[in-house]
Amino acid sequence: MGLVVAHLLLASVMFFSIGSAEMSSKVGVCYGQLGNNLPSPQESVELMIKSLKATRVKIYDANPKILKALKNTDIQVSIMVPNEIINNISLSSQSLSDQWVRTNVLPYLPGTKIRYLLVGNEILSLPDKSIWPNLVPAMRKIRKSLKTLGARKIKVGTPSAMDVLQSSFPPSNGTFRSDISESVMRPMLHFLNRTKSFFFVDAYTFFPWSSDPKNIHLDYALLESTNITYTDPVTKLTYTNLFDQMLDAVVFAMKKLGYPDIRIFIAETGWPNGGDYDQIGANIYNAATYNRNIVKKLTAKPAIGTPARPGWVLPSFIFALYNENQKPGPGTERHFGLLYPNGSHVYEIDLSGNAPEKEYGPLPKPTNNEPYKGKIWCVAAKVANTTALSSALSYACSQGNKTCDPIQPGKPCAKPGSLVWKASYAFSSYWSQFRKLGGTCYFNGLATQTIKDPSHGSCKFPSVTL
Ligand SMILES: *[C@@H]1O[C@H](CO)[C@@H](O)[C@H](O)[C@H]1NC(C)=O
Numbered sequence: 001m002g003l004v005v006a007h008l009l010l011a012s013v014m015f016f017s018i019g020s021a022e023m024s025s026k027v028g029v030c031y032g033q034l035g036n037n038l039p040s041p042q043e044s045v046e047l048m049i050k051s052l053k054a055t056r057v058k059i060y061d062a063n064p065k066i067l068k069a070l071k072n073t074d075i076q077v078s079i080m081v082p083n084e085i086i087n088n089i090s091l092s093s094q095s096l097s098d099q100w101v102r103t104n105v106l107p108y109l110p111g112t113k114i115r116y117l118l119v120g121n122e123i124l125s126l127p128d129k130s131i132w133p134n135l136v137p138a139m140r141k142i143r144k145s146l147k148t149l150g151a152r153k154i155k156v157g158t159p160s161a162m163d164v165l166q167s168s169f170p171p172s173n174g175t176f177r178s179d180i181s182e183s184v185m186r187p188m189l190h191f192l193n194r195t196k197s198f199f200f201v202d203a204y205t206f207f208p209w210s211s212d213p214k215n216i217h218l219d220y221a222l223l224e225s226t227n228i229t230y231t232d233p234v235t236k237l238t239y240t241n242l243f244d245q246m247l248d249a250v251v252f253a254m255k256k257l258g259y260p261d262i263r264i265f266i267a268e269t270g271w272p273n274g275g276d277y278d279q280i281g282a283n284i285y286n287a288a289t290y291n292r293n294i295v296k297k298l299t300a301k302p303a304i305g306t307p308a309r310p311g312w313v314l315p316s317f318i319f320a321l322y323n324e325n326q327k328p329g330p331g332t333e334r335h336f337g338l339l340y341p342n343g344s345h346v347y348e349i350d351l352s353g354n355a356p357e358k359e360y361g362p363l364p365k366p367t368n369n370e371p372y373k374g375k376i377w378c379v380a381a382k383v384a385n386t387t388a389l390s391s392a393l394s395y396a397c398s399q400g401n402k403t404c405d406p407i408q409p410g411k412p413c414a415k416p417g418s419l420v421w422k423a424s425y426a427f428s429s430y431w432s433q434f435r436k437l438g439g440t441c442y443f444n445g446l447a448t449q450t451i452k453d454p455s456h457g458s459c460k461f462p463s464v465t466l
């Protein structure tokens with residue numbers, strides 16, 4: 001090999017590695033803060049770097065304490081314009097957007113490496129449709145502010161949940177919902193393409209799998225299968241996991257609107273390490289398996305991509321840094337963390353993808369990979385604020401049919417009559433009527449599911465039977 005050729009090769013190798021380092025296959029973490037027991041921002045940043053080896057973080061606001069704690073670290077940061085101000089930013093003059101950027105972005109540059117600015121969170125999944133038409137105009141205004149105020153390198157986007165798709169199966173049939181396709185998605189894709197930004201998507205295989213575990217193999221959802229494949233009848237592309245299928249559905253939906261080249265950024269993915277009795281597959285074993293497989297796939301060099309986009313880099317954030325005890329909804333919502341609030345690992349994981357997997361210790365065997373069969377009750381949590389518990393009791397009793405009749409004086413459940421007893425009865429009674437209508441056993445953290453029958457003597461607590 002001649003010297004010149006060698007130099008050229010070296011130059012091209014260097015160029016390539018710099019180019020791919022810029023948008024490298026790094027895995028970051030989502031730093032949600034909906035917990036009343038979480039470490040400080042300073043401690044959290046230490047944990048991200050030392051415990052998780054994260055090189056990116058996404059926050060759901062522009063919290064000054066967090067942005068300061070990230071100063072002079074190598075972590076690339078994604079911040080968010082809150083949902084509540086999108087209408088105002090869209091509808092008022094450019095100056096409101098300028099002001100937001102001046103207050104929430106500029107003071108932290110360049111020390112804090114803010115690289116992405118997401119406008120709202122899953123706006124197109126909100127029932128409040130009045131924000132939808134303001135989303136893209138707000139994105140444009142924010143981008144203009146960044147440009148004029150000297151921060152043009154920050155990419156502007158917005159995270160979409162998978163329900164922006166009307167159809168995602170087979171992947172080639174990926175189509176945006178008809179209520180947003182022309183009005184929101186087309187102008188959004190135009191904006192993302194013009195500004196060389198990303199389509200940010202929240203993609204969880206857990207949700208489609210857990211709602212249809214009979215037809216989707218768990219291993220296919222966990223990226224663990226070696227022999228299950230699905231071939232798209234139209235494209236003939238062969239899929240080996242559900243994650244690729246979901247992403248390619250987005251790729252084909254974008255293509256249908258004339259945008260085949262917009263890059264995808266995984267704004268959230270993950271798997272819950274715990275949940276309620278009526279939820280399937282939420283456990284440490286599956287969470288560790290999924291997240292380790294995702295890290296392996298997304299940090300592979302050269303990049304793997306998806307069947308429709310082989311070799312494409314997929315930058316990503318795993319949800320989430322911590323189990324967050326104040327997230328509403330079913331139990332899984334409070335169990336997506338890589339870390340417990342005390343900072344210890346729920347299971348070993350290394351987001352850099354460098355840890356040899358052989359060195360990981362054994363995982364607890366999963367016990368809920370099959371649907372639970374039996375009765376479940378909803379009772380007051382052990383430690384509960386009594387003021388809040390009384391209001392929740394009144395609320396539960398005011399809902400449904402004869403919900404609290406049996407705890408009235410003289411009725412079989414009137415005794416022992418303590419607040420916790422009455423609330424437990426009311427929660428069980430409420431939940432047994434409302435679960436099929438989407439009601440949850442949560443009551444702001446005051447209630448929890450149990451499979452131990454709380455009934456006593458002639459007082460039978462209503463239950464949910466699965
Ligand atoms: C939006 O603007 C209106 C009118 O100026 C103001 O009253 C309201 O407080 C603003 N909302 C938010 C969330 O800033």
Ligand SMILES: *[C@@H]1O[C@H](CO)[C@@H](O)[C@H](O)[C@H]1NC(C)=O
Pocket residue numbers: 166167169170173175
């Ligand atoms: C493709 O998507 C459409 C809706 O956009 C749906 O009606 C149709 O059933 C899907 N095709 C297949 C083969 O699933």
Ligand SMILES: *[C@@H]1O[C@H](CO)[C@@H](O)[C@H](O)[C@H]1NC(C)=O
Pocket residue numbers: 190193194258259
């Ligand atoms: C998307 O951007 C590319 C590169 O800038 C450009 O060539 C292409 O025409 C754009 N596509 C559309 C549909 O605007």
Ligand SMILES: *[C@@H]1O[C@H](CO)[C@@H](O)[C@H](O)[C@H]1NC(C)=O
Pocket residue numbers: 227228
């Ligand atoms: C895949 O392999 C597993 C374990 O070897 C086996 O139990 C399963 O039946 C196989 N599935 C298919 C679709 O071949």
Ligand SMILES: *[C@@H]1O[C@H](CO)[C@@H](O)[C@H](O)[C@H]1NC(C)=O
Pocket residue numbers: 340341342343344
């Ligand atoms: C941290 O919290 C978890 C879950 O509550 C617990 O299992 C673990 O022992 C705690 N670790 C330390 C070091 O306190």
Ligand SMILES: *[C@@H]1O[C@H](CO)[C@@H](O)[C@H](O)[C@H]1NC(C)=O
Pocket residue numbers: 385386387388
């Ligand atoms: C208890 O709940 C009430 C009403 O929800 C609230 O105002 C109060 O601050 C709470 N007390 C404590 C100690 O959390």
Ligand SMILES: *[C@@H]1O[C@H](CO)[C@@H](O)[C@H](O)[C@H]1NC(C)=O
Pocket residue numbers: 400401433434
């Ligand atoms: C209460 O009873 C009415 C009439 O029987 C019924 O239509 C309604 O669905 C019941 N509500 C609940 C929450 O079960």
